[in-house]
Amino acid sequence: MNRLLDRILKSFISAGQLSVTWADGSQSVYKGAVSGPSAGMALSNHQIEAALALNPGLAFGEGYMDGAITPLGCSLYQLLDLLMLNSMSPGHLPAQIAEGFRYVCRKWIQFNPVKRSRRNVAHHYDLDSRLYQLFLDKDRQYSCAYFRRGDETLDEAQEAKKHHIASKLLLNRPGLEVLDIGCGWGGMALTLARDYGAIVTGITLSQEQLDVARQRALDEGLQGQVRFEMLDYRNLQCRFDRIVSVGMFEHVGVSHYEQFFETVKNSLKDDGIALIHSIGRNDRPGTTNPWLDKYIFPGGYSPALSEVFTAVEKSGLWVTDCEILRLHYAKTIAVWRERFAANRAKAVALYDERFARMFEFYLDAAELSFRVQGHMNFQIQLSRGIDTVPLTRDYMSEAEAKK
CATH class of the missing domain: 3.30.1050 (Nonspecific Lipid-transfer Protein; Chain A)
Structure with missing residues (x-):
């Protein structure tokens, strides 16, 4: 002992x-x-x-x-x-x-200049794409789903998440130019193009995700509406009608929050709207678990809202809406855990036993962080102007009702 x-x-x-x-x-x-x-x-x-x-x-x-x-x-x-x-x-x-x-030491731990950000992203997102097929939905949404009723399948809840976010982007006419920061395997960008007529640019730092996203655009015949690029958000040079970012802000790092929101502001047209979807925490600022930082998301961090709003305030952007999703991610990861467990032998075949144990530890701990440790998701809608979006949120529910 x-x-x-x-x-x-x-x-x-x-x-x-x-x-x-x-x-x-x-x-x-x-x-x-x-x-x-x-x-x-x-x-x-x-x-x-x-x-x-x-x-x-x-x-x-x-x-x-x-x-x-x-x-x-x-x-x-x-x-x-x-x-x-x-x-x-x-x-x-x-x-x-x-x-x-x-x-x-957290500002150093989360110090994510361009080269380091690329390495951090590759650590997790450049894993064999077949691994993610073992537990994600058919659209490969690797972020919190949206359970409107609570009894949806994972595919239904992830589809609902995309349309819930789209409703906040006020895609009220076709041809709007949309930027997707951290586009993953392309599901959100393809949905906005296919279902809303948007012209979408998706950017990522993952070569594996970029290759899959580009192939999906070709397979769906959307290559004229959607393009995917290997690009860091800090190197953006264009302005867009809309900006969406789902599950990327967790990788920005506290030292870069002001730069991130300043970039969002500069990349929005005067009447533009942005929607940032991220994991957060309901208590004061903290740190990332050292095991998670070492093995899963190096340089990652789930911020307190106080940290996010402080950076937004300095950018001069308007927070025109904020929604907190509490147990939605816990429900999402619960399904991921079940699916990974059912396909565990395939994960071992792709990598090895130690990797499979690492990944199941990650999924178990991730779900519990939302159930017992105060983690949640937030969606913040931003604009440059005070009158960019309607006075009430009715337009959101009306847009969702059409899908």
Whole structure:
């Protein structure tokens, strides 16, 4: 038994119950003062015990990937549920010190100049595109879906998300020039062209996504309406009627928020409208989990709204609408988890067992960040002028009703 980790867990578990089987075969049970979930884990060596005591945010994910941590009598999701719930309460001094250090250094951690941004994007989005086909919807929407009723299929909810966003872009006439910042595999751009008659330019830093998006435009015969380019948003030279960005702002970095919104402003025509869709947090500014930063989204961060609005205010743009989507992403990722689990053997064949364990850890933790750790999605509508959009939101519901 690692005595330091034992003391930490005694104060850390304030809700529910955690059972631990130590590397020496001994067992401990930690029970919180209030009811909560129960879970167990086995630690296979003394190295992982020490690492968990000193840097749990990184060590737990690495320990699971390497097989040094095994859930006992529960699933990984259930174990993470217990631990992530308890992490929201103070009581783990080493973790608090590590968090404070990361906060002090976060501007460097999230420093994303053009070359570094390209490397960060390639780390995750240039993975074999067949991996994403294992769990995404048919349109490959890799962002929060929109569950209007709550019982939609993933395909239906992702289609609804695109039209929900389109309604906020006020696409009231064909031929509007639209910029899609961080266009992914092209689904949003193709939808805006196909269903709304827009002329769309999609930009990305992922070569894998760019190749797929261009091929999709050719396959749908939309190459005259949609073009996709490898381009950083900071190098834009044109102005557009509309700008949309879905799931890209998380990769901008706090040091670049002002530059991002200044670029949006300069890239909008005088009567233009922009819609930014991003993950956020409902509490104060924070940091990115070190495991997530190292293995999944280097340089990424889910901002507090206070950080976003401060940068918008400095740009001079109008915030003409803001909507918070709370559990929509949790529901989305729950489906992704199920699909990935059903196709896990294929993921192992594409990469290896350690990669599959990494990816299931990522999906489990991502869903729980929305269920128990205050993450959500926000959609901010922006314009250059005070009178660019109608006085009320009726036009949004009317546009959605037509689809």
